[in-house]
Amino acid sequence: MKKFEADVLIAGSGVAGLYCALHLRSDLKILVLSKSELTETDTYLAQGGISTALDEKDIPLFVEDTLKAGDYENKVDAVNILAKESIENIMELIRYGLQFDKHNSGLSYTREGAHSVNRIVHQKDETGKAVAETLIAEAKRRSNIELWEHTTMVDIIKEGNRCIGGVLMKEGEIIEVAAKDVVLATGGVGGLFKKSTNHRTLTGDGVAIAIKNGVELKDADYVQFHPTVLDRGLENERRFLISESLRGEGAILVNSKGERFVNELLPRDEVTAAIERELEKSGEKCVYIDISFMDSEFVKTRFPAIYQECLKSGIDMTKDRVPVSPAQHYYMGGIKVDLNGRTSMENLYALGETACTGVHGKNRLASNSLLEGLVFSKRAAKTINETADKIELVKEGKGYTLELDKKAVIKELKGSSGKYEDELFSY
Numbered sequence: 001m002k003k004f005e006a007d008v009l010i011a012g013s014g015v016a017g018l019y020c021a022l023h024l025r026s027d028l029k030i031l032v033l034s035k036s037e038l039t040e041t042d043t044y045l046a047q048g049g050i051s052t053a054l055d056e057k058d059i060p061l062f063v064e065d066t067l068k069a070g071d072y073e074n075k076v077d078a079v080n081i082l083a084k085e086s087i088e089n090i091m092e093l094i095r096y097g098l099q100f101d102k103h104n105s106g107l108s109y110t111r112e113g114a115h116s117v118n119r120i121v122h123q124k125d126e127t128g129k130a131v132a133e134t135l136i137a138e139a140k141r142r143s144n145i146e147l148w149e150h151t152t153m154v155d156i157i158k159e160g161n162r163c164i165g166g167v168l169m170k171e172g173e174i175i176e177v178a179a180k181d182v183v184l185a186t187g188g189v190g191g192l193f194k195k196s197t198n199h200r201t202l203t204g205d206g207v208a209i210a211i212k213n214g215v216e217l218k219d220a221d222y223v224q225f226h227p228t229v230l231d232r233g234l235e236n237e238r239r240f241l242i243s244e245s246l247r248g249e250g251a252i253l254v255n256s257k258g259e260r261f262v263n264e265l266l267p268r269d270e271v272t273a274a275i276e277r278e279l280e281k282s283g284e285k286c287v288y289i290d291i292s293f294m295d296s297e298f299v300k301t302r303f304p305a306i307y308q309e310c311l312k313s314g315i316d317m318t319k320d321r322v323p324v325s326p327a328q329h330y331y332m333g334g335i336k337v338d339l340n341g342r343t344s345m346e347n348l349y350a351l352g353e354t355a356c357t358g359v360h361g362k363n364r365l366a367s368n369s370l371l372e373g374l375v376f377s378k379r380a381a382k383t384i385n386e387t388a389d390k391i392e393l394v395k396e397g398k399g400y401t402l403e404l405d406k407k408a409v410i411k412e413l414k415g416s417s418g419k420y421e422d423e424l425f426s427y
């Protein structure tokens with residue numbers, strides 16, 4: 001068994017893990033882990049964009065849209081912070097070199113379901129790739145950040161209710177890392193579902209670690225299904241998303257007879273429910289998204305990645321309707337955190353999709369996830385920066401286990417009413 005020391009150990013190389021790392025003090029030694037390759041994150045897959053208040057005046061409306069989509073189960077303080085701190089974080093990404101699409105001399109804002117106005121910045125239909133590449137490049141420039149790929153955190157090390165490090169598995173070897181602070185930014189739970197847009201490797205590991213260490217969860221059975229995922233009739237592969245921004249730009253949803261059956265810009269849960277009703281009624285397996293009536297050059301340049309992916313399945317979306325059905329997409333619940341990413345265990349933080357800040361309530365508003373990853377990771381980094389000097393590194397760890405218990409996570413996802421029984425793997 002190997003030993004290693006760091007000031008801050010971060011599990012996850014998505015927007016949450018990396019943005020936190022980039023905001024930590026340069027005199028802190030930081031270790032960032034990725035279970036597979038650095039780029040194999042849901043961050044990299046994000047298509048539509050990042051929500052942001054347009055200006056001070058738009059903040060109340062942005063807050064209201066987020067609360068309404070979340071069925072008013074959101075934590076209002078967290079939503080206010082999300083909206084108020086949105087612009088500064090978008091500006092920061094631009095300072096790192098990310099080039100969002102432009103309209104005249106300003107940013108181009110698009111729209112997605114349940115937003116009252118166009119307020120989503122994007123880079124074509126590959127915003128996540130641009131975010132991931134920008135943050136990875138910036139992290140590689142920092143001499144205090146080490147990035148370890150193919151390294152899985154399997155447990156934390158604790159002393160009473162204080163986290164003092166993490167246990168890693170790297171190429172079959174166990175590594176004990178002593179750290180002042182540990183951050184769980186391990187992404188979502190899509191790998192536990194048969195049909196999901198998420199990477200198959202994302203199996204709620206942070207949540208599994210929290211469960212086995214008695215760290216509090218919140219809204220653990222709140223899962224979002226995306227209404228429009230390319231339906232190629234294939235089983236057990238990652239599903240390709242047909243971004244909501246297509247509907248934001250005017251695409252419509254129709255059944256096999258070409259009839260519209262829903263307002264395409266309702267919140268995701270409502271559009272998903274309408275599709276499920278339609279499928280039950282017709283006995284068919286999919287409905288269709290249609291953008292073929294729009295200018296084909298616009299479609300190809302605005303959605304190049306989606307256009308190319310559909311072509312691979314023999315669908316030219318400038319001419320054909322695209323078969324879609326709902327699939328698991330996002331985890332609103334997770335490890336309960338305060339407004340600075342702190343969990344119920346001392347010196348243990350949770351960020352991004354793994355965490356439940358309460359921002360999303362019952363249903364996430366489109367494109368609020370990357371923003372949550374930015375806003376709350378920066379806040380957590382600030383708290384870590386202010387407290388790190390008071391924490392002593394404890395080098396002796398014990399009492400951990402090497403198993404990540406997927407069944408325990410599945411039990412939480414099902415909740416007391418046994419939800420998602422048919423959608424989840426059983427293991």
Ligand SMILES: Cc1cc2nc3c(=O)[nH]c(=O)nc-3n(C[C@H](O)[C@H](O)[C@H](O)COP(=O)(O)OP(=O)(O)OC[C@H]3O[C@@H](n4cnc5c(N)ncnc54)[C@H](O)[C@@H]3O)c2cc1C
Nearest residue numbers: 012013014016035042043046048049153187352353369370
């Ligand atoms: C197809 C798709 C499109 C999307 N589009 C949008 C969009 O347009 N706008 C938007 O706001 N949101 C979008 N989302 C949601 C958003 O991308 C994610 O919620 C967000 O990127 C999650 O970021 P994260 O940092 O929490 O996790 P991720 O980016 O998923 O990163 C998780 C990291 O944790 C690591 N990890 C996991 N387990 C372990 C472990 N045990 N040990 C060590 N490391 C571990 C992984 O290797 C990975 O590095 C989309 C999601 C998908 C799947």
